Amino acid sequence: MSHHILEEEPNSPARKEMNPLLKFALELGPLMVFFFANSRGEQLAATFPILKEFGEPLFIATGLFMAAMAISLAVSWAITRSLPIMPLVTGAVVLVFGSLTLWLQDETFIKMKPTIVNGLFAAVLLGGLLFGKSLLGYVFDQAFKLDAEGWRKMTLRWGLFFIFLAVVNEVVWRNFSTDFWVAFKVWATMPITIIFMLTQIPLIKQHSTERLAGAEDTGR
Template sequence: MNALVKLLLEVGPLGVFFLTFTQAPPMTIGGTEYAPIVLATGTFMIATAVSLTTSYIMVRKLPVMPMVSGIVVFVFGGLTIFLNDELFIKLKPTIVNGLFAAILLGGLGFGKSLLKPLLEEAFPMTAEGWRTLTLRWGLFFVFLAVLNEVVWRNFSTETWVSFKTFGVMPITLIFTFAQIPLMNRSMTEAEAEAEAGARPRA
């Protein structure tokens, strides 16, 4: 998939969420008043469904992380709208990041680096490199889950929406780029191991 298209599919729903929240006034439907964040949750769910459908049509498969995140969006977004309670959409990032952290760290507990099957074809690294990278990402997801809890519990809804829209992505990009030295070093070591194993023995 084209990198620009992939980026638009990933951040598009979040942009729709932010625009709806900032532009939509409270709305009364069937005698019940819905706050902008509840309305934004509805458009977020629709945009997420469109994004996942478009991604599947283009590549005939769904990436694991967007798919899991989408399922949680539909469940917690549905609860937000049905119960008219913004708590559930605010909990969504905590649940998603906590789930990813549990999967990665739990896999390490059983001796499995679960990032390896997803990325090994693009980034051939040593076993130790995969363990270290998986541990770092697992702890990073814990950090994001805790950070989300701190923000929504201690600041206004407006601040939380801004944090979700403009804060999480830069933090994630900075963390991702910070892993490049580890990955480069580990790939170099993996190449050296492969060359040593391919040399004929005297």
């Protein structure tokens, strides 16, 4: 039987499940490493002199962010023997823009990374809809199950939300300090995303396949 490197389609019998909390930790962990390393870069360099080779705290944070992303993908592979699509896209962009940041010692590249990642996610999700594919199911199908119409609506909403995040990142990094940008990236972007997710609860309840199955059983 052929083995797929990328994760299987949502609801596929061959798709290996991962604990939602672990999946969330693997996706959030590298971001927390980046924030911690940026705020404690000098102390880390004093404790681990090799980190001084990176330069300023932002560059130390960038190097550790790249390492954390690689570890996150490696853990996902070890558990499921497949690579999650969205983190894989993020990891590829982090590798390219992080390498440019460290090589040229120019913080502009790492600041542009969220814009590129969110823009790519928006393009993938909205582009998938043009071909009749609701790709958001690859990300959230382990958290909840929706019917086809529900996934289509969720994919559209998230595609537009990623465009919003890309625009916000451009506004922040171009008009505020690096420290403010890092703080906003960790402490504002995540709450905004959580609030957005909470606003999707009515749609999730409406299109939940478990709810629909329960309604059918009640009607028999």
